[in-house]
Amino acid sequence: MLEARETTTQVSVVEDTPAATSPARFFNRELSWLAFNERVLAEAENPHYPLLERLRFLSISGSNLDEFMTVRVAGIAGQIRRSIDEISIDGMTPSQQLAAVHEQILVIEASQQRIWADLKDQLADYGIRVVGEQQAGSESDRWLKQYFLEHIMPVITPQAIDPAHPFPFVASTGIGILFSLTRVADSAPVMEMILIPQALPRFVRVPGPEAIYMSIEDLICRHADEIFPGFKLNGHGVFRVLRDSDIEIEEDAEDLVRYYRTAIQRRRRGMVIVLQLQGKFDPAAEELLRAQLALDKALIIKTGGIIGMAGLAAIVDEDRPELKFEPYSPRYPERILEHDGDCFAAIREKGIVIQHPYESFEVVIDFLKQAARDPDVIAIKQTLYRAGKQSAVVNALIAAAEAGKSVTAVVELKARFDEEQNLLWASQLERAGVQVIYGFVDWKTHAKVSMVVRREGEAYRTYCHFGTGNYHPITARIYTDLSYFTAQPAAGRDVGKLFNFITGYIEPKKTELLSISPISLRNTLYECIDAEIANAQKGCPAAIWAKLNSLTDPGVIDRLYAASQAGVEIVLVIRGICCLRPGIPGLSEHITVKSIIGRFLEHARIWAFGNGAELPSRKAKVFITSADGMSRNLDRRVELLLPIRNKTVHDQVLGQVMLANLLDTEQSWLLESDGSYHRVETSEDKSEKPFNLHRYFMTNPSLSGRGASLTSGRKVPKLSLRRGNI
The missing domain is CATH 3.30.870.10 (Endonuclease Chain A)
Structure with missing residues (x-):
């Protein structure tokens, strides 16, 4: 039985019944993304997952958050610094967004630390220990000291922080350590900094059957006496910096290649967006960092736990197959094999759809x-x-x-x-x-x-x-x-x-x-939505299914609201950001939004329109696309929308891939009208078995061009939709 869980992000303060023209009809994009990352983080607590896979989700949530802060949060902070008062689609100013985002990031960071502490204890029970500066055992301690002297000491460079030594540049995602020292010879106070080279491993593993790991920063701090002979160590603090990593395009760039080579270098020196401080940071050292890093609109995160959650991926690589998902080998499409590996012969016979990663x-x-x-x-x-x-x-x-x-x-x-x-x-x-x-x-x-x-x-x-x-x-x-x-x-x-x-x-x-953005793709989607509205108004069946990574474009959302108001039944599978508010009487009561987070990252983009029949149906219009439901995809990118008219492929995309996403109960979250998500609860009715779409496609024969290969083999189970079970 899956445990019900809700994500806590409040997407925006909204009225109970927003008007069709009110900004409150949209969720805030940035807060919606943070809600998505909370769902990723929730998988780190999923008791049905192997332990190292849970650690992988924790690491992914850290990597996701880093990118979000260096791009999206950096963009908002840049708007404020340049006095750009651009209002978001939900009616928030940049300052309001930045405050709300900062608040929620701190909530997520605290959850990450709590989950890491729990996973760390559980890993220790399975012989995977992550030790700090404390003793790891006599043999391990000797090995760690020798490793430090031979592999770390020659690489690191301590630098005094005083008028004769300018404050060094700290790269984005860079980790540094400030040491507060007293020189024994004359009792003079000294501040020293060590920037950890990114070429060094994030965690060092002690050789042996027991997996003992120590972070690179703890290893350096532990051997500070080897670095600073003749000094008394008063204290130290570990910090990490994230910088603005976006690249803005100059329309008058004469040479795009040369421009990008220069811009990549500039990105590494962008404004500081986040300063993370670990442990009981020395107040004088913290003040020094604040002054030297020019923390304009930056977020300061203080934690007693680990910094740089993404680095935990190094421990996930530990060779413990019993603590990971069972390995999965993609199948090679039978249709190609039936033609002796001749791709052209197979395609020439009829179109083929391949579903990765289930098929190679x-x-x-x-x-x-x-x-x-x-x-x-x-x-x-x-x-x-x-x-x-x-x-x-x-x-x-x-x-x-x-x-x-x-x-x-x-x-x-x-x-x-x-x-x-x-x-x-x-x-x-x-x-x-x-x-x-x-x-x-x-x-x-x-x-x-x-x-x-x-x-x-x-x-x-x-x-x-x-x-x-x-x-x-x-x-x-x-x-x-x-x-x-x-x-x-x-x-x-x-x-x-x-x-x-x-x-x-x-x-x-x-x-x-083909429909191509930014030329015709948006219009094609609008025409298909409008056709469903017309069907509903005529009393015909009218339905829309869509599977996207993100849905943020106001025009598409408003068109879907209009369809809902006309009585079109709409089910959206949106993995990440969703600015559409479902379930609002008079606006979106006919719209259901779900998100699927699991072993694989749902990435395919599909649109299906009933075309006068209930979905799924062979009469439906089905499209696959490279574009998400975002303004940038529809207006500022070259994208494709392709109708699927091959009957076999049409049935596979709609009646298998799309339908399986709608039927999933084990990895699905439902979006509420207030912006919160709750995990779909598995029915206690034993006649309704839980359905996991990833397991379904991993354990059944290929969808693509099965042909003669299934005449004597096991067939793909037929999926069916019960009205009202989505």
Whole structure:
């Protein structure tokens, strides 16, 4: 039985019945994100998860919070410093938002520390000990001292803080230690700082069967006498700094590549947004930090626990399989295997949908590898938003160019925190002969698409891959996304127009299948929503299902409110930020919003419209998309919305993937009209078994093109929807 739990974030103060034009009809975006991170953090307390997986969720919540503070919170603080009084969609000023966000961050940080203390005790029961400056045992103590002298001492650099030594620069996410000392020779007080190089491990593990870990800061503090001979240690304090890490684009940048190389360096020196202080920090040392770091609008977090929660990921790597999820190996699509691994033959027969990570991302790589070595392939065009540090996709494109193919790669330099890696990939691609395009200055190219043009007889055929996720082999193991392969001529023609739009600014006047933002995607969604409103007004069945990562765009939300007021039944699966308020009489009583947090990160984007029938139905209009329901995706990015018209794929996306998300009870949270979330409670009725969509797809045969492989094998159980159980 799952324990009911509520997240505590109050999204905004609202009226009981907000008018359709009142800002109170929206939740605050930043507070909604913090509510999402609370749901992630709640998984660290989930008793049904293995212990190290719970620690992983704690680490993820820390990493999430760091990024949120260095980008979103930094943006609000920047508005205040520049006196930009831009009101949020829920009616809050930047100062009000910053105060509310700071307050909630402190609540979450306190929860993280409480959960870490609990997990730390439980880990010790299983032989994984995280020790502080106290004794770890005689043999361990000797090893730690030797490790410090040989591996840490030569790397660190103590620096006196006085008029002769300027205060050093502290990089974002950097950890430092201030030591308050007295020189024995003359009793003079001395303040020393050690900045911990980021190349050093966050935790040091003592060799041996028992896993004993010590944080790098505790290891340094423990051996302070080795660093400062001839000094008396009066006290010390550990601190951590987070800086503004966003990059603002200058529209008049003459050279985008050169601009980004410079901007990446500037980002490392951004304004301090957060100062974290650990333990009983010396007041004089704290005052010194406050003065030297220029803490304008910054948040100061004082904690008795650990700083840098994201670093706990190092302990998750401990080789204890019994404390982790059972390993899962993705399946390779049977449809491709039935054609002896020939991707083109399988796609030529009919379109294929692949659901990652249940089905291997290798099929996407194999599609490109086959194109690279196929003598009949003439050209390859590919978008790259995030490709990771070790990219088989990039290597396949390089191989294709070296084999004499015409290869075009659209590399997005503005992919946040991947800018530096993308610059490296672009350089390697160009050296191999790939035509590298950086897209638009104003808009990010976020669409995930690749096309292969192949000579077949006297004609050419275009094979396309559309994805809801990035061409990233690592995240494809944990993000649930859809890949759709098709040789449909209309899709090939539309994708050709898309690439011409990106590479040559040739705006497509008309497309046959695709809707492209910022040109037509928003209008397509509006037309589909309006069609459901018209169906409801005529007394016909009217329904909308959508699965997105975030929903923040006021226009889309207002359109959904209008649909609800017309009687359209709407179910939204929004993993992260949701600014729509469900369940408000007269406004959104026909809208249900749920969020799914579990072993895998739900990332696929799907829209389904009843089209005059109850969902699910073969009559429904079903789309997959790279775009979330955010203004930036609809107005300031190049995105794709693709209708699924292949009957088999239509049934798989709607009747399996989408429906399974709606039926999930074990990993789902429901959004209330006040902005709080509560975990879906498992029914006590034994006839209604709990449903876990991740387990369902992990334990059942592939959805994609099962064909003859299931004639003698086990079939995928048919899912059915009981009205009222969502």
